[in-house]
Amino acid sequence: MNSEQNIQPNTSIEGKLLMLDDKTPHVCAPVQAICEGQAIQTTLSDTEGRYQLINLKRGRYQVRCHILGGHVYYGEGGSTVTDEARAVFLQVKDGITRDNMDFRFAPFKKGTWRSYTTLDGLVHNTVYDIYGDSNGVIWFGTEGGVSRYDGKGFVNFTVRDGLAGNCVDAICRADDGAIWLGICWPATSLVIAEVHSLALMRTEQACLRPHQAEQCCWMR
Numbered sequence: 001m002n003s004e005q006n007i008q009p010n011t012s013i014e015g016k017l018l019m020l021d022d023k024t025p026h027v028c029a030p031v032q033a034i035c036e037g038q039a040i041q042t043t044l045s046d047t048e049g050r051y052q053l054i055n056l057k058r059g060r061y062q063v064r065c066h067i068l069g070g071h072v073y074y075g076e077g078g079s080t081v082t083d084e085a086r087a088v089f090l091q092v093k094d095g096i097t098r099d100n101m102d103f104r105f106a107p108f109k110k111g112t113w114r115s116y117t118t119l120d121g122l123v124h125n126t127v128y129d130i131y132g133d134s135n136g137v138i139w140f141g142t143e144g145g146v147s148r149y150d151g152k153g154f155v156n157f158t159v160r161d162g163l164a165g166n167c168v169d170a171i172c173r174a175d176d177g178a179i180w181l182g183i184c185w186p187a188t189s190l191v192i193a194e195v196h197s198l199a200l201m202r203t204e205q206a207c208l209r210p211h212q213a214e215q216c217c218w219m220r
Helices: none
Strands: 011-018 030-035 038-044 050-054 059-067 070-074 090-092 127-132 138-142 145-149 154-157 168-173 179-184 190-193 200-203 216-219
Touching: 011 030, 011 059, 011 090, 030 050, 038 050, 138 179, 145 168
Parallel strands: 127 168, 190 216
Antiparallel strands: 011 050, 030 038, 030 059, 038 127, 059 070, 059 090, 127 138, 138 145, 138 168, 145 154, 168 179, 179 216, 190 200
16 A cells, blocks of 8 residues: 555644635735744635645644735734734644634735636645745645746646655755755655655655654655
């Protein structure tokens, strides 16, 4: 049996982003889980304003949404607040979903916005993390692999291309410019791959983010 089939993403925190009429959704708005002052995971709201933060490690988290010029936070009693000091801490436990963590705030987007899905070439519609590099390229970590978007089209990488697993829930860049992918994978050793060539090798040493070390292996 393929061990990848045993990996089941678990929704830790979910909710909706709505405008002040309680009906109109905020689409493609970035939402983050914050732990000890650091953004642990970033996701985008879907066409109905829904967001999901997946496979968070046990702990206390704040949830914030990016708006023009700053953030709004999930506050006491389901309120939406701009002051980080008034943001509530949500206790995350294994196998339990904190649902209905909804935001309500005024429209903030200006200009023309477009949503991208698998119909446009994105590898999967469930996006766990987004990273924009210095060259203007945007990387999307999804439930079905990783997508690279250069403004013209998508290039996708999955297990068929050499990824250790398709569930890519974190992306970051090292000081040397290498792109690292955090993959949900019950591995005992780190699988390293060059993103462009995907030539695989294994090592027993890994440099992991503290809050994701127990959940991911990393590829670069």
